[in-house]
Amino acid sequence: MSTLTKPNHMGRKISRIRELKDMKQEALAQAMGTNQQAVSILENSETIDDDKLKEVAKALEVSVEAIKNFSEEAVFNYFNSFYDNSQGTVGNYHCTFNPLDKLIEAHEQQIKLFERLVQAEKDKVEYLEKLLKAK
Numbered sequence: 001m002s003t004l005t006k007p008n009h010m011g012r013k014i015s016r017i018r019e020l021k022d023m024k025q026e027a028l029a030q031a032m033g034t035n036q037q038a039v040s041i042l043e044n045s046e047t048i049d050d051d052k053l054k055e056v057a058k059a060l061e062v063s064v065e066a067i068k069n070f071s072e073e074a075v076f077n078y079f080n081s082f083y084d085n086s087q088g089t090v091g092n093y094h095c096t097f098n099p100l101d102k103l104i105e106a107h108e109q110q111i112k113l114f115e116r117l118v119q120a121e122k123d124k125v126e127y128l129e130k131l132l133k134a135k
Contacts, residue, residue, distance in 0.1 A: 010048045
């Protein structure tokens with residue numbers, strides 16, 4: 001079963017958060033005081049014990065809850081919320097910035113996110129093709 005179809009695959013969540021932070025496995029490994037192979041094994045694990053999860057969260061500079069509750073859908077909804085809240089006025093407060101500038105900034109961030117996700121998928125396909133050729 002693909003990890004993409006398992007919403008609580010903790011290793012996949014860690015991998016996605018690491019990728020969104022533009023961090024390589026080697027960098028995460030160094031922050032955790034381990035090696036890249038250990039991070040790879042961790043990211044392929046469906047479940048991770050709480051002590052290890054705390055260690056990963058600290059290295060990624062996020063909370064344990066952020067890892068546990070992470071979903072790509074939530075990331076997309078976060079960026080899409082910029083479109084919904086770009087009217088310039090919230091309650092009685094008038095924004096002191098140009099909402100269009102914020103919209104463009106959010107759109108650029110969303111494009112970067114999509115590019116990272118696409119690259120991660122390309123890397124995975126390349127790796128799997130190498131494995132198939134090795135057989």
